[in-house]
Amino acid sequence: MIRFQNIRKVYGTGDHAVKALDDVSLHVPAGEIFGVLGQSGAGKSTLIRCVNLLERPTSGSVIVNGQELTTLDAAGLRKARQQIGIIFQHFNLLRSRTVADNIAFPLEVIGQAKPQREKRVKELLSLVGLADKANAYPAQLSGGQKQRVGIARALACEPKVLLSDEATSALDPQTTRSILDLLRDLNRRLGLTVMLITHEMTVVKHICDRVAVLRDGRVIEQGLVDDLVAQPGSEIAHEFFPRIVPPKEKNGGLLATITFVGAAAEEPILSSLLRKFDVGVNILGGGIETVREKRVGRLLLELSGPDASAARNFLEERTGLKVET
Numbered sequence: 188m189i190r191f192q193n194i195r196k197v198y199g200t201g202d203h204a205v206k207a208l209d210d211v212s213l214h215v216p217a218g219e220i221f222g223v224l225g226q227s228g229a230g231k232s233t234l235i236r237c238v239n240l241l242e243r244p245t246s247g248s249v250i251v252n253g254q255e256l257t258t259l260d261a262a263g264l265r266k267a268r269q270q271i272g273i274i275f276q277h278f279n280l281l282r283s284r285t286v287a288d289n290i291a292f293p294l295e296v297i298g299q300a301k302p303q304r305e306k307r308v309k310e311l312l313s314l315v316g317l318a319d320k321a322n323a324y325p326a327q328l329s330g331g332q333k334q335r336v337g338i339a340r341a342l343a344c345e346p347k348v349l350l351s352d353e354a355t356s357a358l359d360p361q362t363t364r365s366i367l368d369l370l371r372d373l374n375r376r377l378g379l380t381v382m383l384i385t386h387e388m389t390v391v392k393h394i395c396d397r398v399a400v401l402r403d404g405r406v407i408e409q410g411l412v413d414d415l416v417a418q419p420g421s422e423i424a425h426e427f428f429p430r431i432v433p434p435k436e437k438n439g440g441l442l443a444t445i446t447f448v449g450a451a452a453e454e455p456i457l458s459s460l461l462r463k464f465d466v467g468v469n470i471l472g473g474g475i476e477t478v479r480e481k482r483v484g485r486l487l488l489e490l491s492g493p494d495a496s497a498a499r500n501f502l503e504e505r506t507g508l509k510v511e512t
């Protein structure tokens with residue numbers, strides 16, 4: 188797990204001071220995939236670099252796997268970092284080394300003997316689906332394959348935490364999806380805690396359990412993705428479903444925006460409504476999205492007729508439905 192408590196990071200001093208992180212507190216529970224979403228300059232890179240202290244916060248505490256990192260000496264920090272793997276947008280592979288030797292690199296650094304190293308590299312190659320590429324050089328690989336090597340290298344020392352620094356930003360949509368699927372699979376199979384930074388909502392939508400939205404160095408929202416999507420007015424819900432503007436020529440009925448998540452999205456809610464009430468239902472706008480294999484949707488309805496209020500109350504009482512009127 189990762190816990191950030193009141194992290195501040197200021198670059199430079201005096202007139203040149205830049206406040207990159209401003210009182211950031213986060214909790215990434217063990218075994219979850221946590222996304223930090225933000226636009227360019229929001230402070231995402233600074234934040235992820237503070238997790239393994241590649242960047243030292245100006246103040247605040249960083250706790251990873253139960254250990255407060257800011258108080259460790261150099262040897263303690265080196266050891267703690269072995270439990271934190273990291274993958275990068277541009278892969279950062281060594282061009283003159285083969286795939287197998289790139290993956291072996293961190294094992295050489297910790298002094299692991301050659302036979303164990305070779306065994307471990309073999310396991311890692313098959314874990315990321317590159318068993319046939321051991322002797323290839325990075326230049327001979329596609330972007331997706333290079334990132335798989337990056338992932339294998341990051342997992343070499345069996346870390347509990349994997350950090351992903353915009354790991355799919357340089358990849359096309361299909362390759363992005365396959366890398367995200369691999370991360371989700373590793374998260375499940377190894378119980379790996381994953382913290383990723385991204386400016387892409389699709390990444391959050393595809394794999395994140397939890398998300399924090401970073402703006403100008405501050406966390407403006409955080410929580411379970413499912414909860415935030417369902418929460419009217421949240422930043423995440425707004426990204427998924429941009430505000431639906433009712434058309435001017437509405438018929439004077441009651442307006443209700445319903446958001447449905449998971450099981451509620453599978454129910455034939457509108458046909459139930461029409462069966463139970465003397466009500467007219469006009470769909471004025473909306474959309475349906477898939478979030479980690481679950482469907483979520485938002486519809487703007489206009490309810491008219493004698494039972495319009497009762498129909499709206501019925502919608503409000505349904506579990507899994509959020510209604511704004």
Ligand SMILES: Nc1ncnc2c1ncn2[C@@H]1O[C@H](COP(=O)(O)OP(=O)(O)OP(=O)(O)O)[C@@H](O)[C@H]1O
Nearest residue numbers: 198199205207225226227228229230231232233234
């Ligand atoms: N080494 C540095 N020295 C001074 N200012 C810095 C340094 N690194 C980052 N900054 C500033 O800190 C702020 C946050 O930068 P950061 O790179 O963390 O944002 P980001 O969200 O990762 O952006 P991007 O997506 O463009 O990489 C920016 O205003 C940036 O200019």
